[in-house]
Amino acid sequence: MIVGSLTLCAAISLLTTTLIIYVLFSETSTFFRDVSFQEFFTGTTWRPLFEPVSFGVWELVAGTANVVLWSMVMALPVGLATAVYLSEYASGRTRGLMKPMLEALAGVPTVVYAYFAINVITLDVLRPVFGPDLPVFNSLAASVMLAVMILPTIASISEDAMASVPRDLREAGYGLGATRLEVAWRVVVPAALSGIVASVLLAIARVVGETMIVAVAAGSTPNLTLSPLESIQTMTGYMLQVGLGDAARNTVEYQSLFAVGAMLFMITLAFNIGAHLLVARFREEYE
Amino acid sequence: MSVVPAHLEEVTLRATGAVARRQFISRISRYVLLAASLIGVAILIYLAYETLQAGASRVTWHFLTNYPSRFAERAGLRSAIIGSAWTMSFTVVLAFPVAIGTAVWMEEFAPKNAVLSFVKLNLANLAGVPSIIYGILGLAIFVRFADMGPSIMAGALTLALMIIPMTVIAAQEAIKQVPQSIRDASLAVGATHWQTVWSHVLPQALPGIMTGVILAVSRAAGETAALIMIGAFSLILYDNTSPFDSFTTVPIQIYSWTVRPANLGFQVNASAAIIVLMAAVLTLNLIAAIIRERFRRE
Numbered sequence: 001m002i003v004g005s006l007t008l009c010a011a012i013s014l015l016t017t018t019l020i021i022y023v024l025f026s027e028t029s030t031f032f033r034d035v036s037f038q039e040f041f042t043g044t045t046w047r048p049l050f051e052p053v054s055f056g057v058w059e060l061v062a063g064t065a066n067v068v069l070w071s072m073v074m075a076l077p078v079g080l081a082t083a084v085y086l087s088e089y090a091s092g093r094t095r096g097l098m099k100p101m102l103e104a105l106a107g108v109p110t111v112v113y114a115y116f117a118i119n120v121i122t123l124d125v126l127r128p129v130f131g132p133d134l135p136v137f138n139s140l141a142a143s144v145m146l147a148v149m150i151l152p153t154i155a156s157i158s159e160d161a162m163a164s165v166p167r168d169l170r171e172a173g174y175g176l177g178a179t180r181l182e183v184a185w186r187v188v189v190p191a192a193l194s195g196i197v198a199s200v201l202l203a204i205a206r207v208v209g210e211t212m213i214v215a216v217a218a219g220s221t222p223n224l225t226l227s228p229l230e231s232i233q234t235m236t237g238y239m240l241q242v243g244l245g246d247a248a249r250n251t252v253e254y255q256s257l258f259a260v261g262a263m264l265f266m267i268t269l270a271f272n273i274g275a276h277l278l279v280a281r282f283r284e285e286y287e
Numbered sequence: 288m289s290v291v292p293a294h295l296e297e298v299t300l301r302a303t304g305a306v307a308r309r310q311f312i313s314r315i316s317r318y319v320l321l322a323a324s325l326i327g328v329a330i331l332i333y334l335a336y337e338t339l340q341a342g343a344s345r346v347t348w349h350f351l352t353n354y355p356s357r358f359a360e361r362a363g364l365r366s367a368i369i370g371s372a373w374t375m376s377f378t379v380v381l382a383f384p385v386a387i388g389t390a391v392w393m394e395e396f397a398p399k400n401a402v403l404s405f406v407k408l409n410l411a412n413l414a415g416v417p418s419i420i421y422g423i424l425g426l427a428i429f430v431r432f433a434d435m436g437p438s439i440m441a442g443a444l445t446l447a448l449m450i451i452p453m454t455v456i457a458a459q460e461a462i463k464q465v466p467q468s469i470r471d472a473s474l475a476v477g478a479t480h481w482q483t484v485w486s487h488v489l490p491q492a493l494p495g496i497m498t499g500v501i502l503a504v505s506r507a508a509g510e511t512a513a514l515i516m517i518g519a520f521s522l523i524l525y526d527n528t529s530p531f532d533s534f535t536t537v538p539i540q541i542y543s544w545t546v547r548p549a550n551l552g553f554q555v556n557a558s559a560a561i562i563v564l565m566a567a568v569l570t571l572n573l574i575a576a577i578i579r580e581r582f583r584r585e
Binding site for chain 2: 002003005006007008009010012013014016017019020023024027077078081082084085086089098100101102104105107108109110111112114115116118119120124148151152155177179180181182184202205208209210211212215216236239240243244249257258261264265268269272273276
């Protein structure tokens with residue numbers, strides 16, 4: 001009886017996945033009765049609300065790619081430098097002090113970052129730098145906050161990967177006369193590369209799925225551009241916009257929510273699975 | 288006995304040329320890397336300072352006990368705080384038993400076979416599903432199909448599904464760390480498998496499990512997108528009395544004030560609400576950290 005109810009608990013997680021897939025794909029299939037595959041996957045204009053309507057998802061995918069690109073440009077060097085410092089330079093005490101502070105960044109609700117993006121980053125930081133022509137809603141402000149949000153993901157997982165590199169490799173480097181930086185950069189980082197790549201994939205999955213920051217700060221104008229200084233709309237931004245509008249069931253607008261959702265689900269799933277495979281690989285290598 | 292000649296006594300080997308340059312770069316790198324690793328924390332401190340500047344004066348008793356209003360000075364968090372409290376309570380009650388049950392089954396009872404690996408893989412993937420996807424799941428299943436409307440119950444069920452995977456993973460880690468000797472001792476004196484788990488493994492794992500649960504709750508407490516998707520973005524001017532009421536929460540209120548036109552003065556309310564939300568989230572994280580530290584020493 002007890003084991004039976006415990007098994008039932010475990011079954012709930014399987015049921016959740018089944019329901020997610022069922023809900024996404026059943027509504028998506030109705031969506032594709034009204035909109036052709038060709039229009040959705042090859043069109044470059046996303047205009048679901050105004051005549052003539054057009055459902056070319058690339059404009060939303062480009063918006064997501066835009067914030068992924070710019071948040072990574074900022075978070076990757078800083079995250080990697082942090083991981084190298086914590087793993088190769090910092091004393092145990094410094095590490096014990098800095099890791100929790102860094103992880104606090106991951107605990108901040110994203111709606112708070114969203115508020116900062118428009119009220120502080122755009123107004124106090126970006127406008128003075130890029131001039132008053134910068135739109136209030138721009139991809140760069142959102143990317144800055146996304147970069148802060150994923151910094152702990154990159155730093156923490158990369159640091160774990162570097163810490164699991166055997167000491168022998170470092171000793172061999174020092175034995176050949178390499179300096180600490182050379183050992184860190186040319187021995188430890190390459191040896192931990194699969195873990196570092198995994199951290200980046202997980203970070204990308206989080207950026208792709210993040211909603212509040214992009215919905216508030218990046219704008220709501222689908223825009224086929226990778227420029228950080230323009231107003232854009234991401235897949236999640238569009239989904240939230242529909243969610244706010246209380247779209248009636250059986251309208252194309254409501255179904256488009258699930259079509260974009262299915263696309264989002266597949267993309268994050270691919271990045272997450274990639275990360276898990278890589279993590280499994282670096283665990284095997286050194287354990 | 289040979290004596291070291293005086294002119295050789297204080298020789299230090301000093302690198303020159305290329306080697307000196309490499310050593311210099313390596314010495315400098317420590318400070319460059321340290322500076323880089325402080326950027327994130329520095330930004331956080333700067334933002335916290337800006338928020339306190341903008342909103343601290345608005346955090347008053349009236350702000351906490353007033354309903355939302357068209358006028359920024361009169362608007363308050365009352366319905367949001369009450370809504371958050373209801374939603375969080377139901378989320379914990381729904382998620383806690385399922386998450387622990389799943390973790391206990393996986394660690395103690397499940398046959399070690401392909402089914403278990405599949406359940407594990409599935410949980411890891413669910414933990415990575417974006418919250419807005421849980422939101423549209425809640426919208427389709429709880430709000431529309433089960434006809435609960437945009438109610439507290441629909442919100443709590445949605446958030447419960449969202450936090451179950453991360454809670455299971457934390458609980459699993461905690462159960463794994465209970466030494467095998469404790470199970471052996473209990474089984475040796477004749478306890479059943481379930482008695483061993485219930486009276487020995489779970490109490491030992493409880494601090495770790497609680498830490499995981501608290502962190503999951505703090506994530507749910509700050510969740511906005513999933514709840515907006517189920518339709519919880521509405522003006523609530525009454526106190527919730529039933530789990531089937533419409534509701535709003537503190538993060539939703541922050542969002543609603545943030546997106547108002549800047550000249551109406553609601554940004555001050557947003558920063559005041561952020562102070563309230565962050566105080567709650569940081570308190571939860573602190574409690575989790577204290578529990579973890581206290582039981583690590585024992």
